[in-house]
Amino acid sequence: MPITTEPTGRQRTPQRLGDRVFSGASTGAGVLILAVLAGVAAFLLVEAWPAVTAPAEDMPGGEGVALYVWPLLFGTLLSALLALAIAAPLSVAIALFITQYAHRRVATTLGYVIDLLAAVPSIIFGLWGVSQLAPLTVDPTGWLAENLGFIPLFAGPASSTGRTMLTVALVLAIMILPINTAVVREAFRQTPRLHEEASWALGATRSEMIRMSVLPFGRSAIIGGSMLGLGRALGETMAVAMVLSTSGGVTFNLISNGNPSTIAANIALQFPESTGIKVNALIASGLVLFAVTLAVNMTARAVINRRREFSGAN
Amino acid sequence: MATRIQVSGLDIHYDRFLAVQDVSMDIEPRQVTALIGPSGCGKSTLLRSLNRMHELVPGARVSGKVVLDGQDLYGPDVDPVRVRRHVGMVFQRPNPFPTMSVYDNVAAGLRLNHRRMPRSEMDGRVERSLRAANLWTEVRDRLHRPGSGLSGGQQQRLCIARAIAVEPDVLLMDEPCSALDPISTQAIEDLILDLKSSYTIVIVTHNMQQAQRVSDTTGFFNLRAAGEPGVLVEMADTTTLFTRPAKQATEDYVSGRFG
Ligand SMILES: Nc1ncnc2c1ncn2[C@@H]1O[C@H](COP(=O)(O)OP(=O)(O)OP(=O)(O)O)[C@@H](O)[C@H]1O
Numbered sequence: 001m002p003i004t005t006e007p008t009g010r011q012r013t014p015q016r017l018g019d020r021v022f023s024g025a026s027t028g029a030g031v032l033i034l035a036v037l038a039g040v041a042a043f044l045l046v047e048a049w050p051a052v053t054a055p056a057e058d059m060p061g062g063e064g065v066a067l068y069v070w071p072l073l074f075g076t077l078l079s080a081l082l083a084l085a086i087a088a089p090l091s092v093a094i095a096l097f098i099t100q101y102a103h104r105r106v107a108t109t110l111g112y113v114i115d116l117l118a119a120v121p122s123i124i125f126g127l128w129g130v131s132q133l134a135p136l137t138v139d140p141t142g143w144l145a146e147n148l149g150f151i152p153l154f155a156g157p158a159s160s161t162g163r164t165m166l167t168v169a170l171v172l173a174i175m176i177l178p179i180n181t182a183v184v185r186e187a188f189r190q191t192p193r194l195h196e197e198a199s200w201a202l203g204a205t206r207s208e209m210i211r212m213s214v215l216p217f218g219r220s221a222i223i224g225g226s227m228l229g230l231g232r233a234l235g236e237t238m239a240v241a242m243v244l245s246t247s248g249g250v251t252f253n254l255i256s257n258g259n260p261s262t263i264a265a266n267i268a269l270q271f272p273e274s275t276g277i278k279v280n281a282l283i284a285s286g287l288v289l290f291a292v293t294l295a296v297n298m299t300a301r302a303v304i305n306r307r308r309e310f311s312g313a314n
Numbered sequence: 315m316a317t318r319i320q321v322s323g324l325d326i327h328y329d330r331f332l333a334v335q336d337v338s339m340d341i342e343p344r345q346v347t348a349l350i351g352p353s354g355c356g357k358s359t360l361l362r363s364l365n366r367m368h369e370l371v372p373g374a375r376v377s378g379k380v381v382l383d384g385q386d387l388y389g390p391d392v393d394p395v396r397v398r399r400h401v402g403m404v405f406q407r408p409n410p411f412p413t414m415s416v417y418d419n420v421a422a423g424l425r426l427n428h429r430r431m432p433r434s435e436m437d438g439r440v441e442r443s444l445r446a447a448n449l450w451t452e453v454r455d456r457l458h459r460p461g462s463g464l465s466g467g468q469q470q471r472l473c474i475a476r477a478i479a480v481e482p483d484v485l486l487m488d489e490p491c492s493a494l495d496p497i498s499t500q501a502i503e504d505l506i507l508d509l510k511s512s513y514t515i516v517i518v519t520h521n522m523q524q525a526q527r528v529s530d531t532t533g534f535f536n537l538r539a540a541g542e543p544g545v546l547v548e549m550a551d552t553t554t555l556f557t558r559p560a561k562q563a564t565e566d567y568v569s570g571r572f573g
Pocket residue numbers: 328331333351352353354355356357358359360371
């Protein structure tokens with residue numbers, strides 16, 4: 001064919017001005033984002049460095065930067081993973097309800113309400129968590145401490161204010177629910193009819209059809225959506241800062257007053273009163289958070305993208 | 315196992331749109347019945363009303379009778395799920411479960427029907443179905459590899475194996491070869507002729523040579539007029555329908571003088 005055998009070997013389509021402006025602008029925007037990201041990373045590295053090299057006793061707590069950051073990282077991971085453990089199954093259930101069971105009008109309304117949740121500022125969740133949810137958890141956690149206290153998670157003593165890791169996890173779960181649900185719902189909605197019909201034709205009930213066709217198709221979206229939610233929970237600041245009562249230590253006890261803080265909440269609470277090397281210590285903790293969220297988000301994207309290859313019958 | 319299907323006075327709607335009107339026909343056991351007709355005349359719609367797949371489309375409904383083995387499929391306390399376990403279906407595009415292995419694809423229906431089937435019996439049924447679908451020799455060494463890794467023709471035979479593994483009474487096929495090359499088509503046609511001794515088979519096809527090669531009886535569907543519902547114009551044994559059709563419309567269609 002004449003078109004593909006041009007003597008230069010490489011095809012050049014003539015460029016229009018509009019195309020060139022548009023591609024220039026979008027390339028510029030892309031580069032800018034990368035530059036900002038690199039700038040932030042560089043700032044964190046440079047400002048965190050003094051905390052790493054400083055003598056251990058200059059750090060808050062007096063045992064070096066690693067031991068300073070570790071409880072915070074632990075608190076961050078614990079609250080986020082706990083929130084995820086609550087939100088992930090819930091979002092799958094909601095997505096299934098919306099895409100498979102609900103009447104179309106109910107489904108649309110519910111989908112809309114869930115999306116609205118995403119628009120609520122986190123300070124509102126914080127307010128609600130500390131003034132409404134926390135008091136509500138006091139009695140149930142008291143019961144947990146009394147009856148299931150042998151499980152380390154519920155060792156107690158139960159907090160009398162309810163400002164516990166458990167409450168934080170619940171608030172965070174509600175906050176990440178919209179993004180989790182949105183990703184999973186989209187995947188479920190896109191289950192190829194072909195695969196659904198394969199199940200139906202074998203005489204599957206709806207729940208069997210969901211298990212054979214919908215869930216396998218949505219599996220990577222469930223993982224990807226969860227990790228996006230996790231990323232959000234890791235970085236959440238205000239809600240945690242307002243709700244969690246912190247007094248240090250690394251513990252799996254979810255219902256007491258003595259909780260480790262999270263990196264983000266700790267920075268928000270400490271930064272205004274910090275000077276000198278203490279600021280560097282906070283920034284070092286920020287660097288750790290940055291790295292963790294970046295890794296989680298990148299993994300999430302990778303998992304979600306992999307779904308494209310898995311298109312099913314070809 | 316094979317069963318007669320008696321359709322009478324069947325009207326099929328999509329919401330308020332009447333797609334197929336007043337179809338009555340008898341489908342004989344251990345025979346291949348072909349449904350032919352121009353695009354959009356409701357062949358697939360009719361086929362999907364025979365295993366109650368039609369009603370899965372929101373708003374879709376069926377009125378009239380489909381009697382299988384003396385029982386009306388649309389009777390008041392008939393469970394559509396049970397119907398579909400007796401009336402298997404193969405689709406136009408091969409649709410093996412992409413995350414399942416070849417073995418699991420064939421076993422999928424069995425697992426729905428017999429949760430506690432012993433492994434050895436399951437192995438036997440899977441092998442038997444794959445042999446019946448003329449696929450065994452090609453996949454025996456990769457039973458535990460993904461079913462979506464097979465060629466299109468192999469995937470379609472895998473879908474046939476999956477459908478017959480549950481030993482249905484009837485096998486419905488909606489243009490099963492239209493996505494396949496001539497060799498794979500030949501393989502499926504041979505398979506249909508093999509399966510005919512044990513199943514009642516209904517096949518929709520646009521390929522009139524195929525209808526003549528595989529079917530014993532042929533039904534010709536047509537739109538009554540543009541925008542009107544599809545109707546069954548004529549049904550007769552295949553040779554008669556293609557050589558001495560009773561209706562002018564059939565004659566025009568099978569001789570290519572359509573429209
Ligand atoms: N899901 C649906 N919703 C609404 N109308 C539909 C739907 N599926 C099919 N129809 C309509 O029903 C009529 C019959 O369609 P059907 O798919 O049964 O035709 P067909 O004979 O199988 O055509 P083809 O040979 O192209 O497969 C057409 O007018 C079509 O537009």
